[in-house]
Amino acid sequence: xxxxxxxxxxxxxxxxxxxxxxxxxxxxxxxxxxxxxxxxxxxxxxxxxxxxxxxxxxxxxxxxxxxxxxxxxxxxxxxxxxxxxxxxxxxxxxxxxxxxxxxxxxxxxxxxxxx
Amino acid sequence: xxxxxxxxxxxxxxxxxxxxxxxxxxxxxxxxxxxxxxxxxxxxxxxxxxxxxxxxxxxxxxxxxxxxxxxxxxxxxxxxxxxxxxxxxxxxxxxxxxxxxxxxxxxxxxxxxxxx
Numbered sequence: 001x002x003x004x005x006x007x008x009x010x011x012x013x014x015x016x017x018x019x020x021x022x023x024x025x026x027x028x029x030x031x032x033x034x035x036x037x038x039x040x041x042x043x044x045x046x047x048x049x050x051x052x053x054x055x056x057x058x059x060x061x062x063x064x065x066x067x068x069x070x071x072x073x074x075x076x077x078x079x080x081x082x083x084x085x086x087x088x089x090x091x092x093x094x095x096x097x098x099x100x101x102x103x104x105x106x107x108x109x110x111x112x113x114x115x
Numbered sequence: 116x117x118x119x120x121x122x123x124x125x126x127x128x129x130x131x132x133x134x135x136x137x138x139x140x141x142x143x144x145x146x147x148x149x150x151x152x153x154x155x156x157x158x159x160x161x162x163x164x165x166x167x168x169x170x171x172x173x174x175x176x177x178x179x180x181x182x183x184x185x186x187x188x189x190x191x192x193x194x195x196x197x198x199x200x201x202x203x204x205x206x207x208x209x210x211x212x213x214x215x216x217x218x219x220x221x222x223x224x225x226x227x228x229x230x231x
Contacts, residue, residue, distance in 0.1 A: 041153075041202055041224045041226070042221075043159070092158070103164070104151075104161070108158050
C-alpha cells in the first residue's frame with residue numbers, strides 16, 4: 001500500500017484554468033503538508049494542516065487553497081493558473097506534535113505544467 | 116528567513132569513492148538535522164538524521180558528521196555506488212517547533228552522480 005498517494009501525477013493545463021490535486025495518507029498521521037518544488041529542485045513549504053487546522057501558510061498567493069475533508073486527506077485547489085505555477089507539487093505527512101516528530105513522508109509528486 | 120546553506124550544488128564521484136555534501140545553518144535553535152534522498156520522479160525520503168547530542172551518526176555507508184560550534188553538518192557516503200545517484204537535501208528544525216516537522220527548513224539540494 002502506498003503511504004502517501006497523490007493524483008494526478010501529471011497535469012497539463014492552460015493559463016487561467018482552475019485545477020485540483022488530491023492527496024491521501026494511510027499512515028494515521030495528524031499533520032499533512034503541501035510542498036512546491038521548482039525547476040531548480042528547491043523545496044518550499046506551502047501549507048500544513050494539523051487535525052484539520054491550518055498551521056502554516058508561507059505567503060503563497062491566495063489562488064492556492066488547501067482543503068482537508070478529514071485528517072487523512074489534504075487537497076490543493078489552484079485558481080486562475082499562471083505560468084509561474086508550473087512545478088512539481090508534493091504532498092507529505094508527519095506524525096503528531098510529539099517531540100522528535102520530524103520525519104516527513106512524501107508522495108511521489110504531481111507535475112503541473114501551465115501553458 | 117531561517118536558512119540552511121548546502122554545497123556543492125552538484126557532485127560527480129567515481130564508483131567506490133567517498134561523496135561529501137556539506138550544510139551550514141544560522142539558527143542556534145535548530146536541533147534536529149535530517150538528510151533526505153530524492154530519486155528522479157519520486158518524492159524525497161528520509162535517509163538519516165542526527166541530533167546535536169552526538170557528533171556523528173552512521174547507518175551503513177551513510178554517515179552524518181555534526182559540528183555544533185561551527186554550526187555545520189555533513190553527509191558522507193562511503194563506497195559510493197551508481198544506485199546512490201540522486202538529489203540530496205539537508206534540513207534542520209527546532210526540536211519543539213510546535214508541529215513536528217512544521218519548522219523543517221531545507222537546503223537547496225545537491226545533485227549527486229556516481230560514475231561506474
